[in-house]
Amino acid sequence: MFRVPSFTGRLALLRSPATLHYIGTPRSFKEDWKTLHTKDSEAAGIARNPNSAQSKPTQKRTRTSTRRKSQATLNEKNTGGPVEEDGDQIGLEEDARKRNKPKKRKDVTSSAPVQGKDGLIQYLFEGYGGSHKKGRTKVGDSRRVQIVSKELCDDIIERMKPSLEKHVGCDIIDLNPGPGIWSSAIHDFLKPRTHVLMEPDDALYRPLLQPLLDAEGSTYKLIPKSGVVWAFLQQALSPELLPHQKVREPGDPRLEEQNDTLLVLANLGYYPKKPYRGFSSISSLVIYQLLSAARSHSLFHKYGLIRMLIWVEDEEKKMVLPRSIVNRRKSSVEAEVTCGDIFEVASSTDAVGVSLRDHNLDLESSMAVLKRMDEAGIKTPKNRQGALEMEATKSSSRDISAESQIVKREFYKELEDLERRFDAEEFSMFQDSPEGRQALETFQSLQTSARSPKLQTPEWTRMALLTKAETRWKKEAPKSTFKHEDELRELRERFAAGEFQQYQLSEDGLPKRVNKTSMAKYYTPEYKRLEYLRTRSRMENKRVARAMALSDEYDEILTMQKEILSKDGSEADSLRQEIDRRTEEWKEEMQLMNNEDDRALVYNMLDNRSAFHRDPPVLYWDRRKAEPLKTDPQEFFPKAEMALLDFQPQPLWPVLRENFPANYDVFEYIVSNLLMIPTQSIRQGLSSLAPGAFEWLVQECPSISDPNKGGNPDHDFMRVRTLTLEMYKEMTEAWLRWPFRPSRYDLLSLMGSEVHDPDAAEVGERV
DNA sequence: CATGTGCAAGCGGAGAGTAT
DNA sequence: ATACTCTCCGCTTGCACATG
Numbered sequence: 028m029f030r031v032p033s034f035t036g037r038l039a040l041l042r043s044p045a046t047l048h049y050i051g052t053p054r055s056f057k058e059d060w061k062t063l064h065t066k067d068s069e070a071a072g073i074a075r076n077p078n079s080a081q082s083k084p085t086q087k088r089t090r091t092s093t094r095r096k097s098q099a100t101l102n103e104k105n106t107g108g109p110v111e112e113d114g115d116q117i118g119l120e121e122d123a124r125k126r127n128k129p130k131k132r133k134d135v136t137s138s139a140p141v142q143g144k145d146g147l148i149q150y151l152f153e154g155y156g157g158s159h160k161k162g163r164t165k166v167g168d169s170r171r172v173q174i175v176s177k178e179l180c181d182d183i184i185e186r187m188k189p190s191l192e193k194h195v196g197c198d199i200i201d202l203n204p205g206p207g208i209w210s211s212a213i214h215d216f217l218k219p220r221t222h223v224l225m226e227p228d229d230a231l232y233r234p235l236l237q238p239l240l241d242a243e244g245s246t247y248k249l250i251p252k253s254g255v256v257w258a259f260l261q262q263a264l265s266p267e268l269l270p271h272q273k274v275r276e277p278g279d280p281r282l283e284e285q286n287d288t289l290l291v292l293a294n295l296g297y298y299p300k301k302p303y304r305g306f307s308s309i310s311s312l313v314i315y316q317l318l319s320a321a322r323s324h325s326l327f328h329k330y331g332l333i334r335m336l337i338w339v340e341d342e343e344k345k346m347v348l349p350r351s352i353v354n355r356r357k358s359s360v361e362a363e364v365t366c367g368d369i370f371e372v373a374s375s376t377d378a379v380g381v382s383l384r385d386h387n388l389d390l391e392s393s394m395a396v397l398k399r400m401d402e403a404g405i406k407t408p409k410n411r412q413g414a415l416e417m418e419a420t421k422s423s424s425r426d427i428s429a430e431s432q433i434v435k436r437e438f439y440k441e442l443e444d445l446e447r448r449f450d451a452e453e454f455s456m457f458q459d460s461p462e463g464r465q466a467l468e469t470f471q472s473l474q475t476s477a478r479s480p481k482l483q484t485p486e487w488t489r490m491a492l493l494t495k496a497e498t499r500w501k502k503e504a505p506k507s508t509f510k511h512e513d514e515l516r517e518l519r520e521r522f523a524a525g526e527f528q529q530y531q532l533s534e535d536g537l538p539k540r541v542n543k544t545s546m547a548k549y550y551t552p553e554y555k556r557l558e559y560l561r562t563r564s565r566m567e568n569k570r571v572a573r574a575m576a577l578s579d580e581y582d583e584i585l586t587m588q589k590e591i592l593s594k595d596g597s598e599a600d601s602l603r604q605e606i607d608r609r610t611e612e613w614k615e616e617m618q619l620m621n622n623e624d625d626r627a628l629v630y631n632m633l634d635n636r637s638a639f640h641r642d643p644p645v646l647y648w649d650r651r652k653a654e655p656l657k658t659d660p661q662e663f664f665p666k667a668e669m670a671l672l673d674f675q676p677q678p679l680w681p682v683l684r685e686n687f688p689a690n691y692d693v694f695e696y697i698v699s700n701l702l703m704i705p706t707q708s709i710r711q712g713l714s715s716l717a718p719g720a721f722e723w724l725v726q727e728c729p730s731i732s733d734p735n736k737g738g739n740p741d742h743d744f745m746r747v748r749t750l751t752l753e754m755y756k757e758m759t760e761a762w763l764r765w766p767f768r769p770s771r772y773d774l775l776s777l778m779g780s781e782v783h784d785p786d787a788a789e790v791g792e793r794v
Numbered sequence: 795c796a797t798g799t800g801c802a803a804g805c806g807g808a809g810a811g812t813a814t
Numbered sequence: 815a816t817a818c819t820c821t822c823c824g825c826t827t828g829c830a831c832a833t834g
Contacts, residue, residue: 342814353816631817704815798833805826812819 147175147206147235151664154231168228172296172340172669173205176662180212182411183373183671186656188216190673193287194334196220198269200327202254202293203227206235209338210292214239214247217290220271222247223263225254254293255313257326264327272330282324283678286331293317294338298667310339311346315358318365321676323688332676341375344670350378350389350648352634355748357702361695363752367677369647373656374670376413388639392649393419400653411656577613578632584609585637588734610741630706634749641737645751682760689771694759696774705748709739712747717769720762727761730754 151173174180184191191213198221204210205226214222224239226232229251239247248268252259263269272289275282295310317335320326327333347362348369349355362369378389393415400406407416584606591602638645660666678684683691701712709731713721721742730736730753731745738754739745750758762768 706815796834799831801828801830803827806824808821808823810819810821813817814815 144175144177147208148664150235151175151206151231155665170297171203171205171228171294172298172338172667173294173664174209174338174662174669175206175664176659177208177212179373179656179658179662180209182408182656184212184216186405186407186653187372187673191216194219194290197288197290198271199223200254200260200263200269200289200291201225202260202291203295204236204292205232205294207232207239209294211239213292213336219290220246221269223268224249225252225259225263227251227253255295255309257316260326264329274329275324275331277324282329282331283684284331285675286333289327289330289333291327291333291335292337293335294669295343296338296340296663296667296669298340298665310343311358314339314343314347315361318362318674318676321365321674322679322683322691328676332678334676335674336372337672337674338669339672341377341668341670344371344374344672348648348672349646351631352638352646352748353631353705355638355646356705357699360698360702360752360755362674363647364679364683364694364755365676366674368650368673368675370651370673370675371648371655372671372673373411373658375668376415376655376657388635389415390419390422392639392644393654394422395649396651396654403652405653407654407656413654413657416654416657577629578636580609580613581629581633582636584613585734585739588740592735630746634746637737638749641751645737645749680756680759682756682763690759690763692771692774693762694755697758697762698755701747701750706746709742709745709747709750713742717773719767720765723765723767724758724761727764728754728757730757 195217197217197219199214199217199219201210201222201224203226204224205228207224210222210224224236224247226236226249229249233249233251236247236249239245240249250259250263252262254260254263264272269289293313295313297309314337317326317337321328321332345354346358348371349359397416397419412420587602587606587609591599591606594602639649643650655670658668658670660668663669679687679691683694697716700716701707704712707715709725710721713724716724725731725742730751731738732740732742734740736753737749737751
């Protein structure tokens with residue numbers, strides 16, 4: 028019934044051998060591409076000097092725009108709406124052409140020169156279509172987010188200085204520079220010998236970029252084409268444009284070295300997000316492809332391993348840089364393999380997405396970062412500190428109590444606010460009506476009555492829970508014995524003996540809470556809401572407290588499992604018994620939870636904790652050398668924050684480099700298969716790879732079972748999302764040693780079988 | 795007056811629905 | 815798929831009233 032709409036499409040796309048050129052060879056574009064390819068770079072509209080830049084591209088645009096016109100009509104007729112590209116076609120290139128119409132360009136160039144940040148914002152506002160009243164004359168893609176703050180760029184460069192200095196005098200390829208604020212800031216610092224700008228919205232941004240090109244001794248070159256259309260990008264990678272770069276042939280060991288003489292900048296920020304096929308957005312697709320290019324040394328990675336500084340919409344950072352183990356999916360693991368480090372230089376600094384981890388871990392993580400920053404002498408300007416960094420600065424390790432702050436969800440703010448207002452008597456409990464006053468009287472008299480319902484004691488709650496579980500047990504498995512029989516009997520005896528009561532009593536012997544029966548309908552709306560939120564928070568706290576207790580207990584079991592490795596003889600035996608007993612108890616306790624979500628909460632907590640306490644931590648986020656700089660929505664146009672990600676590709680593991688890409692396909696097969704269901708157990712996951720795979724891999728990959736390396740000897744318990752890179756490496760190597768491993772053909776068809784679900788494919792096409 | 799019975803309302807669990 | 819949110823439902827409780 029329920030299908031994952033995105034996955035099939037994505038998988039199909041990933042498996043396609045032409046994936047890398049997917050964007051670059053749209054059907055409508057092939058002819059164009061041929062023309063461009065046969066002529067020299069001048070024909071592609073590359074601006075060598077201001078004169079040629081103005082004449083030649085214009086010719087080009089006229090040609091393409093005519094053809095596009097007819098096609099646009101066709102598309103609009105079919106869809107009756109905005110052009111939604113089919114098959115091989117993609118919006119980027121379409122938009123690029125639309126905007127290159129010379130007629131529109133006149134409008135923009137005729138406007139007043141741009142002055143300062145406000146002037147720039149005004150200019151962009153008009154270029155993006157202006158207000159609705161004036162009628163839309165869109166010149167540029169209005170979904171693109173631009174950086175409009177020079178201060179932000181300066182702060183970033185200041186922060187990145189130590190790692191940027193090695194690039195001074197390098198070449199730069201700059202995709203989507205837009206108004207060029209960021210581009211020129213980094214240009215001025217690096218003084219590159221070549222700076223190739225690839226800007227599809229030429230009409231809108233040329234007036235802003237032209238001064239850069241015209242400056243005395245300028246090393247800028249502008250190509251009015253989209254750099255994320257790979258065919259265009261390929262043209263930029265020519266000896267004419269990048270005379271200093273030499274292609275490193277396959278087999279050249281320098282191909283696996285970082286090439287600091289080339290730096291790639293890109294702005295992939297779109298707001299709102301542009302979903303594309305199985306990918307949640309164009310940016311995630313492009314990042315996927317850039318990383319894939321780094322592995323296969325295509326595109327600019329043919330010059331070596333090239334550092335990439337990429338702006339993405341703030342939400343997108345979690346794709347490659349998750350902050351919770353829950354978000355560590357295939358794309359993250361592949362990014363980890365490709366890049367030794369991915370660094371969030373600047374962003375909103377907030378965690379994004381629905382699944383947040385325990386706030387304590389975030390705080391602990393941030394405090395570790397602050398320590399590292401301190402040692403390295405890195406400081407964050409006050410106005411660039413994010414909420415987490417500020418909190419961590421104020422805290423010290425003793426503040427992280429076992430009492431634990433759980434994830435603070437939105438409604439807590441509302442609850443606190445209402446409690447404060449209620450205390451301040453800003454609203455009353457009951458409505459101002461005869462019934463309300465009557466209810467208030469009843470309420471007050473009940474407060475002194477001993478017979479009303481009260482807060483139950485923990486023992487009584489436990490007894491009630493077990494009673495319920497017993498009833499369920501008897502119904503479902505009447506023949507077996509109920510595992511908590513003893514505990515329940517003991518509780519009943521203690522209750523009978525009067526050792527605990529049903530209700531807690533306050534000091535004066537009166538109940539802690541009063542009966543609200545039949546009074547609720549006279550509550551004021553505010554009080555009603557307050558009551559509701561109180562209940563919510565009580566329930567939540569109870570759930571979290573239980574999850575915490577279970578997580579703590581399991582942590583202790585894991586500690587014992589580490590201890591046992593250094594023990595032997597009878598000592599080990601008794602410890603083993605203790606581990607088994609407590610594990611058994613722990614599992615039974617988990618069984619008592621009737622809610623699947625509650626169990627998931629415990630697993631998430633456990634996985635996040637163990638991932639965090641690895642050395643180094645599993646998540647790249649927890650390895651960061653500095654906290655990201657806080658951006659402000661005002662620093663972007665439109666006001667949608669972006670995150671700057673710093674990708675430094677590293678050589679692939681030897682096993683993946685060897686026999687590329689066949690061995691990489693094995694790795695990818697393992698990763699994508701396992702992480703399709705991130706919460707499945709190691710046993711389930713590995714068994715699903717191939718018959719016998721579980722037995723072979725577990726035996727050949729010791730780290731999977733080693734608690735000191737993040738593993739767990741209990742393969743039914745550990746979830747696949749906690750597999751570390753080391754384990755993946757061992758698994759890939761072991762797989763290739765495996766005499767009975769499925770052939771490459773088998774693997775491809777195994778993956779293929781998932782693609783050939785026509786229903787699923789249909790859903791995948793949706794949007 | 796003690797005990798039984800029926801009813802309304804609260805409470806928390808479970809599951810459906812929804813957003814990302 | 816997963817987490818969040820909402821609603822329903824069944825069990826428990828307090829209470830009124832009936833019954834022995």
